[in-house]
Amino acid sequence: MAHRAASGWPGVTAALAGRLAKLDLYHPRDLLLHLPLRYEDETRLTPIAAAQPGFAAQVEGEVAACEVSLRPRRQLVVRVRDASGTLVARWLHFYPAQQKLLASGRRVRLFGEVRAGFFGAEMVHPRVRAVSAEDGLPEALTPVYPTTAGVAQTTLRRLIDHALASQPLEDHLPDDLRRTLGLPAFADALRLLHHPPPDVPASVLEDRQHPAWRRIKFEELLAQQISLRRAYLARRAKTAPAMAGSGRLVRALVDALPFALTGAQRRAWAEISADLALPHPMQRLLMGDVGSGKTIVAALAMLQAVDAGWQAALMAPTEILAEQHWQKLAAWLAPLGLEVAWLSGSRAKRARAAELARLASGELRLVVGTHALIEDPVMLPRLGLAVVDEQHRFGVRQRLALREKGGAGAISPHLLMMSATPIPRTLAMSHYADLDVSVLDELPPGRSPVRTKLVSEARRDEVIARLRAACLAGRQAYWVCPLIEESETLQLQAAQKTYAALCEALPELRIGLLHGRLKAADKSATMAAFAAGELHLLVATTVIEVGVDVPNASLMVIEHAERFGLAQLHQLRGRVGRGSAESVCILLYAQPLSPAGRARLKVIYEHSDGFAIAREDLRIRGPGEFVGARQSGLPLLRYADLEADADLLEAARQVADTLLRDHPSAAAALMARWLGGREGLLRA
Structure with a gap:
């Protein structure tokens, strides 16, 4: 990311400039918006006898004694007295200059939290400065800024004060607009936040609801x-292909489907179809809860592109999900005489080369793949529509690279992004405000609700017994292994260990193992065996988080559920309940639970609606984590709260x-x- 150099700052050395860069400060004008975290009240003095334990206070007095004590450990102990009493100040880490500053007879001002010590009221490591009896008190609260190692508060205050005095503080809001909104002027708001008068309560500033804060956040x-x-x-x-098409292929697919589209699917499809017929690029997010039927809507969009003489590509983040999409599309579209190409990094070179040639010639109109789609040899000269599933899993440059695969010069393909992580309204209004959004807010009929149970790790044997009974009764089940984010190797070992333990505990069941390190052909074979009912139980890592659709699977056990994020837990739970049988998701957790782990499990237990879960997830994690700011390329909000x-x-x-x-x-x-x-x- 290119930033302005820090040269030319008054009083800023190259070393200090490097440390300021860690705070995203590259120029004096950046300092204006580096706002305080909190404030300290140095505008008043508290008599020593009136200083309350547990509260910060500023006292002033004469040093009565200053000595280095060696017991119980080496420390500098200073007694300061005023007319009302005496206070002990202690420094566990100190320098000769501090001893000199705190020589007996010196007048000093101390600021810090008062606590009850062995010898009465004391402060540990207070801020200290020498004063004379004539020295006045500050007229504003003292700001405390976010900082980093090597940048003292005094340095930040000096630089910010200089910036306030030297940098222009223009108000870019027209006066009539500002008055209508009831907001103060920008310069007034900024000066008040950096130097609030003592009559403004620090608490009002720190909860960020003061009018000055509202101006900055607005x-x-x-x-x-x-x-x-x-x-x-x-x-x-920009110009995009206007792909109205005849509607022949779309009608043929809808008529051939063994199910009727839901109202939400019909509504979303109408919005997408209208966008595709326009001569500028669609940029639409299709958002729907787990199992709401996004794939069929994407298939209709791809058919409209083909019908209009263009190519369509669908990119998914994992091989398992991409292959599932390919199998579904191939099954739906083969009766219409359409072939769907399948590209992944694991395909044999010869088969891959043949498909690449047919795509480059325009003979093949439909392709599904993983990130292999955006690798160099792939050419899609008539690309009219790019579909990105689980779009938050891809970086912004990857999405751009897929659009650039079209060889039609100034023509930009339409882009349809899909997400099974519902986005709360305020987040859609801010971080996704540049997108058109379609929502699938109803599930297809025939889906059974999933009951969620929280079970302690101590009852593992009972869970295994329940799993045995369900599988012997003809149902299928998943066992999801613990998430170990620091190490894929450890996660693999945990999966293999769990698989071996379950094989030993359940010898009468046929059990499969699925993890990220398996070869693509082995993954496909295991998934196919599970989908065909040849396996009772699938032991898996989070590779099954998205895209796995086996209606007969009605039981899921998630081990160490407290380690997973809310979106992941909801996605995993969505792998069951895809048929008509009653489905159960058992969340096995280990004690002791962290407060965050407890909060997540409570939310997933109480809610089945993905939008409600997303709202709670946003509240717990904040927008930066939720949208994956690094992936989106979007600058995060620093001060506003959605x-x-x-x-x-x-x-x-x-x-x-x-x-x-x-x-x-x-x-x-x-x-x-x-x-x-x-x-x-x-x-x-």
Whole structure:
């Protein structure tokens, strides 16, 4: 990421510039928006006798004694007295300069938390400075900034104060707009947050609901909305193939399906079909809970492209998921006389080369694959539609690379992204505001709800007995092995150990093992055997998280469920309940549970609706983790909170359009202030 160099900062050495860069500070203007975490009140003095244990206070007095004590450990012990009493200050780590500063008879000011010590009130490692009787008190609360090793608070305060005095603080919001929104001027808000007067309670500032904070948060949301809106408008200005088609292939598939489309599927399909007929690139997110039937909607979109004379490609993040998509599409489309190419890194070179040649010639119109689709030899000269499943698993550059596979010059393919992780409304309004969104909010009929049970690891034998009974009664089951994120090798060992233990405990069952290190052919064979009912039980790592569809599987055990994220648990649970039989998901957990682990298990136990789970997940993890900020390429919000500031987000959406239309230079200045060089690859 290119940033402005830190040269030319007053009082900033190259070494300090390097440390400031760790805080994302590259220029004096960046310091303006480096806002305090909290405040300390150094505007008043507390008599020593009135200082309350457990609270921070500032006291002033004369050093009565200063000595180095060696017991119970080496420390500097200082007694400071004022007219009301005496306080002990202790430093476990100290320097000769501190001893000199704290010589007997010196007048000093101490700031720190008071606590009850062996000799009465004391402070440990307080902030200290020498003063004279004439020295006044600060007129504002003292800001405490986010920092990093080697950058002292005093350094940050000095640099920020200089920036406030030397950098322009223009207000890019038109006055009438600002007054309508009831927000203070930008310069006033910024100065108040860096130097709040003592009559503003620190608590009001720290909960970030003060009008000054609301102005800053509104401006941050506004810059984000402008950025996303510009990305959206830039794409609308590009040319894409207008793929209306005759509708013949789409009608043929719908008529041949053994099931009827749900209302939600018909609605989403109508939105996508209308987009594909337009001459600018579709950028649509198809969002639906686990099992809501996204694949058939994607198949209809691909058929509309083929019907209009173009190619369509579907990319999935794992070989298992890509192969499942390929098998489904091939089964649906073969009766229509359409062949679907299948590309993955594991395919034999000769078969792969033949398909690549047919794709490059335009003879093959449909292709499904993993990231192998975006490798160099693949050419899709008539690519009109790119479909990306589980889009959050792909980096922004990978999605861009798939679109660039089209050889049609200035023509941009349409893009349909699919996600089984529902996105809460506030997140869709902010991080996904540049996308059109279609939602599948109903499940196909015939799906049975999944009952979720929380079971302690201590009752493992009971779980195995239940699993035996279910399999002998003709059902199938999954056993998901513990997640060990630090090491794929350890995860593999855990899976093999679990498989061996279950084979020993359940000799009467046919058991398969599935993990990421298996060769592609072995994975396919194991999955095919499980789908055909030849295996009772599939022991697997999280490779089965998405795409595995076996209606007869009605029991799942997730071992060490407390290690998994909410989205993963919900995805895994969605592998059962795909038929009409009553389905159960057993979450085995180990004690003691961490607070976060307990919170996640409580949510997954209480909710089956993916949207409700997503809202809780957003609350627990925050938006950066939820959207996978590194993957999306999207700058994260630093100060605004999507739930607490939903009203500001609504206002920012409306104002963004107004500024882009009526005040484009103000819109550009806002983006420069907040995003700098980081607008980057928004939603490629």
